[in-house]
Amino acid sequence: MKTRILIIEDDPHIALGLEEVLKSESYEVALCNRGDKAMEAFNRLHPALIVLDVMLPGLSGYDVCKQLRAKKINTPILMLTAKGQEIDKVIGLDLGADDYVTKPFGVRELLARIQALLRRIEKPAAESIGKESFTIGDATIDPRTFELRRGKVQEELTARELKLLQLFHGHPGEVLSRDRLLNDVWGYGYYGTTRTLDQVIVQLRKKLGDNGAEPKHLVTVHGVGYKMVV
Incomplete structure (x- = not known):
């Protein structure tokens, strides 16, 4: 069974680019373009990992992250932050994100960070x-x-x-x-x-x-x- 990744990103060019890259690496990919639809998408898809943009319509990426963690959902979250916005990274980590990538990002860096996060959940919790x-x-x-x-x-x-x-x-x-x-x-x-x-x-x-x-x-x-x- 392929590992499913949920991309929550409202920019269609970035979302489709990420989808293409991840599918080429044999991941199953699902897309969501609104923050206020993120929880619904998560409950329906049960992804192994979430790629989450900060700036989203409906709810911000911060709010989505906070909402997920409030429900004790420990699925790894990789946040996409704006270039040079150090505060974005700090707030995201404080709210429970596991890692971040700064836009614009390289494909190799993105894949390596995703692989590192997924390795974390391969071991049984015990x-x-x-x-x-x-x-x-x-x-x-x-x-x-x-x-x-x-x-x-x-x-x-x-x-x-x-x-x-x-x-x-x-x-x-x-x-x-x-x-x-x-x-x-x-x-x-x-x-x-x-x-x-x-x-x-x-x-x-x-x-x-x-x-x-x-x-x-x-x-x-x-x-x-x-x-x-x-």
């Missing part, structure tokens, strides 16, 4: 994500519900954020290189920059309440990577 709750600082993380609780604050976690937190928790005080974090969480062969990792770390610090000028828990080790300070 193998890829542990079930035991754990704490970092005053935050309690529950892998069964993908939730982080800090006092009265409750935050939703993406599968990638959860995996990063589990990795840090399992190696307290150890400096984990950016390459190792990308390989362990994004997968070997990930085609992209460490900037994606850095932006996810920023979002995790916010959720941990650790986003001051000098983070206490997820600390940057310049030129190497990050470590979790106990």
Whole structure:
């Protein structure tokens, strides 16, 4: 059975171009051109991955992403963002997107990112994500519900954020290189920059309440990577 990808994009030239490229790689492709039709399309098609544009009629890509994650749908989301709009990427990741590609993008980059996201869901959930709750600082993380609780604050976690937190928790005080974090969480062969990792770390610090000028828990080790300070 072919892997089905749902493209939510209102520009017909981009949508048809993506469809042609993905079909040439033996994916099954479905198209949706409105944000307010995205949930209906998802429920009908049950895709393995969603390619989601930010600017859409009806509902924005941000709203679609938020809607999907609110319903505990963990299907990987690859967002298409405008060139140079750093805030687009940060907001998308904060709302639960797994990765992003900046327009205009190369076919090779797009395919590599899609393949990396799909590899993440090939492993059974029991193998890829542990079930035991754990704490970092005053935050309690529950892998069964993908939730982080800090006092009265409750935050939703993406599968990638959860995996990063589990990795840090399992190696307290150890400096984990950016390459190792990308390989362990994004997968070997990930085609992209460490900037994606850095932006996810920023979002995790916010959720941990650790986003001051000098983070206490997820600390940057310049030129190497990050470590979790106990």
